[in-house]
Amino acid sequence: MPNKDAFVQLINDNYTFKGESFRIGTAVLAREVATEAVISIPLRTMNRHGLIAGATGTGKTKTLQLISEALSDASVPVLLMDIKGDLSGIAAAGTENSNIKERLSKIGGDYKPAGFPVELMTLSNEKGVRLRATVSEFGPILLSKILDLNNTQEGIVSLIFKYCDDHKMPLLDLKDFTKVIQYISNEGKKEIEQTYGKIATTSTGTILRKVIELQQQGADQFFGEPSFEIDDLMRIADDGRGIINVLRVTDMQNRPKLFSTFMLQMLAELYATLPEAGDIDKPKLVLFIDEAHLVFQEATDALLQQIETVIKLIRSKGVGIFFCTQNPQDVPAAILSQLGLKVQHALRAFTAADRKTIKQAAENYPETEYYKTDELLTQLGIGEALVTALNEKGIPTPLVHTMLVPPRSRMDVLSETEIDNLVNQSKLVKKYAETDDRESACEILTAKLEEAAQRSAQQEEEKKTSKASRTSQKEEKSTLEKVLESPVTKQIGRTAANVITRSLLGALGLGGKSSSRRKSNSWF
Numbered sequence: 001m002p003n004k005d006a007f008v009q010l011i012n013d014n015y016t017f018k019g020e021s022f023r024i025g026t027a028v029l030a031r032e033v034a035t036e037a038v039i040s041i042p043l044r045t046m047n048r049h050g051l052i053a054g055a056t057g058t059g060k061t062k063t064l065q066l067i068s069e070a071l072s073d074a075s076v077p078v079l080l081m082d083i084k085g086d087l088s089g090i091a092a093a094g095t096e097n098s099n100i101k102e103r104l105s106k107i108g109g110d111y112k113p114a115g116f117p118v119e120l121m122t123l124s125n126e127k128g129v130r131l132r133a134t135v136s137e138f139g140p141i142l143l144s145k146i147l148d149l150n151n152t153q154e155g156i157v158s159l160i161f162k163y164c165d166d167h168k169m170p171l172l173d174l175k176d177f178t179k180v181i182q183y184i185s186n187e188g189k190k191e192i193e194q195t196y197g198k199i200a201t202t203s204t205g206t207i208l209r210k211v212i213e214l215q216q217q218g219a220d221q222f223f224g225e226p227s228f229e230i231d232d233l234m235r236i237a238d239d240g241r242g243i244i245n246v247l248r249v250t251d252m253q254n255r256p257k258l259f260s261t262f263m264l265q266m267l268a269e270l271y272a273t274l275p276e277a278g279d280i281d282k283p284k285l286v287l288f289i290d291e292a293h294l295v296f297q298e299a300t301d302a303l304l305q306q307i308e309t310v311i312k313l314i315r316s317k318g319v320g321i322f323f324c325t326q327n328p329q330d331v332p333a334a335i336l337s338q339l340g341l342k343v344q345h346a347l348r349a350f351t352a353a354d355r356k357t358i359k360q361a362a363e364n365y366p367e368t369e370y371y372k373t374d375e376l377l378t379q380l381g382i383g384e385a386l387v388t389a390l391n392e393k394g395i396p397t398p399l400v401h402t403m404l405v406p407p408r409s410r411m412d413v414l415s416e417t418e419i420d421n422l423v424n425q426s427k428l429v430k431k432y433a434e435t436d437d438r439e440s441a442c443e444i445l446t447a448k449l450e451e452a453a454q455r456s457a458q459q460e461e462e463k464k465t466s467k468a469s470r471t472s473q474k475e476e477k478s479t480l481e482k483v484l485e486s487p488v489t490k491q492i493g494r495t496a497a498n499v500i501t502r503s504l505l506g507a508l509g510l511g512g513k514s515s516s517r518r519k520s521n522s523w524f
Helices: 004-014 060-073 098-107 135-147 151-166 174-185 189-196 201-216 256-273 301-317 352-363 416-424 427-432 441-485 487-507 513-521
Strands: 021-029 032-042 050-053 078-082 118-122 244-248 285-289 319-325 341-344 384-388 400-404
Touching: 004 021, 004 032, 021 060, 021 098, 021 384, 032 098, 032 400, 050 060, 060 078, 060 285, 060 319, 060 400, 098 400, 118 416, 135 151, 135 174, 135 201, 135 256, 135 301, 151 174, 151 189, 151 201, 174 189, 174 201, 174 441, 201 256, 256 301, 256 319, 301 319
Parallel strands: 050 319, 050 341, 078 244, 078 285, 118 244, 285 319
Antiparallel strands: 021 032, 021 400, 341 384, 384 400
C-alpha cells in the first residue's frame, strides 16, 4: 500500500503555486480520493500547449469545458472548435444533479452554476459570426503547402502573386485565383512569358485541379471579404471575463482539408500579428481543437511541418493550443513533445492493437511509483484522468490520478431559440454578415479580356469592311472590262472608228470613191 502522507505531500509540493492558478480536481490514490491533495494548474504555463485525450464517452469534452470556464474567469479569451456540436451550452448556467452532488461530496467544494460570455462563430452558413480570409492573406508559400504542390508548381503560385501585385489585382477569393491561372495558361501566356519566363500548362492544370478539390470541400465560403480580424478573438466581456468563442464546425468532419486550411491560416495570422510576449502571467488566447485528428489526417508532410513550426513559435506570442482527441497517437510525435499539460482519460483495450497503443501512451507520461500507468489507463472512470502539467518553472509535475471538477455551465447544447437570442445580441455577427465582393483579379481580368475581344471584333469588322470595299471596286472594274472586251462593244467601237475616220478623210478630201468622183467631175 503506497504511503498516503508522502503522496499528499508530493502533490501539494508540486501542484501548489505562487502565481494565479485554477483547480481542476482532486488527487486519487488506490481508488480513494485524497481530499487534501488539490490539483491546480498555473495560468502562466497555459501557453505551453496541451493535450486532452481519451476514448469516446470518458469526459474529454467536459474537461475542455471546465478549463475554458476557469480561463474565462481569469480574463483569458478562449476559442473552442465545436465539431460535435455539444459546446454551445457553456453560454448557459448548469443545473445541479445527483451525480454532481456525489462527486463534490468526494472531492470537496461547492457547486455554483454559471453561464459564460459566448460568441458563436462559423465557417459555413450556420448561425454565428462568419469567419473569412483572403487568398492574399495566405500568401504563396502557405497556399502552396495547403494545395500540396511541388517546387515547380509552388514557383508558379509565387509568379501568380507577383503578377497580381505588379498589376494591382487583389486576390480575394478562389474565383480570383482560378481566373488568373486560366489567363496565364491561355490569353496571357505570351505576356507572362515575356516578363516572368515560360510556364508549363501541365503545371497550371495541376494547380487548377488542386484548387477545385479544395472548392469541393466548401472553401469558397471561407475565402473572401470581409476578412476576419484576429483581435476580435481576444475580447473581454463587460464583467471582466474572457469571451469564449465557440466555432461551430459540425460539418467539418467531411471536409478535413478545409478545417486544416482554416486552422493553419489562423495560427499563421496570430503569429504574424501578435507581438512577442515573453514570459507573461497568463496567456492572451487559448485555443482548444476538438477532434484534433481532423487537422492531421489530411495534412501533407509539408503542412505538418508548417503546423509544428507555428506551434513551437506561437508560445512566445502568448497563445496556447490544446488538442483534444481520442488517441494520443493521433497527434504527431513532434507536436506531442511540445505539449506541457496532459489530461489523459480512459482508453479501451479491446484488441491487440489497442493494448499496444495503451502501452505506447503510458510511456509518454512521467514514471511514477504510485501507479501502474498502463493498467490504470483502462480502469479510469468517467470524469477521471491522469494529469501532468508544467509548474511555474516549466518543470513537469508528477503524474496524478485526478477526479475532475464538474463544469458550472450547462453540460448540454443550447436550444434554437437560445442560439437565436445569442446571435441577435452579437455585434460581430452584424460586422461580418455581408460579403464584400469588390473589384478584384477576376473582374479586372474579365474586363481586360472583354476589352480585348471588343477590339478584336472591331478590327475584324474593319477588315471585313475594307475587304468588301476592295471587292466592290474590283467587281466594278471587272464589269467595265467585260463591257469593253465584249464583241458587241468591239464592233461598235470599230464602226465608230470607221465613221470617224471617213469623216476626217472626207474633210481633207482624201476619202474613198465618192471623193474621187467629185474630183473627176471637176475637170469638165
